[in-house]
Amino acid sequence: MLCPQWAQMAVDTGWQEKDLEKLDYVIYRESRCFTNVHNPKDPNGGSYGLAQINGFWCKPSKYWPKGYLQSFGVIKTCKQLLHPRANLVSARLIWLYAHGHSGNGWAPWGK
Numbered sequence: 001m002l003c004p005q006w007a008q009m010a011v012d013t014g015w016q017e018k019d020l021e022k023l024d025y026v027i028y029r030e031s032r033c034f035t036n037v038h039n040p041k042d043p044n045g046g047s048y049g050l051a052q053i054n055g056f057w058c059k060p061s062k063y064w065p066k067g068y069l070q071s072f073g074v075i076k077t078c079k080q081l082l083h084p085r086a087n088l089v090s091a092r093l094i095w096l097y098a099h100g101h102s103g104n105g106w107a108p109w110g111k
Helices: 004-012 017-031 078-082 084-102
Strands: none
Touching: 004 017, 004 084, 017 084, 078 084
């Protein structure tokens, strides 16, 4: 693994063991395993944390007036995505959403 320090927390936050190798790759590619990474150049307010979750998921929208992730009570602000546990839980929720809508949970990360 490229980011082994996050494997157990990923499992603890709902990731399945069969997805850990791909998640590890995504975390490494997106943040090089660092938690405090914010890319303000991405659209929708930038991307945050380990999995570089785009601001789209934490900003109010027509369908999610408080924000998609806020509707689950995972975070209150996008900045909280810099916390590893919140980031991994959020990434799992986004993966489940994408998997349910397109059959490809990795689509939000271009995989």
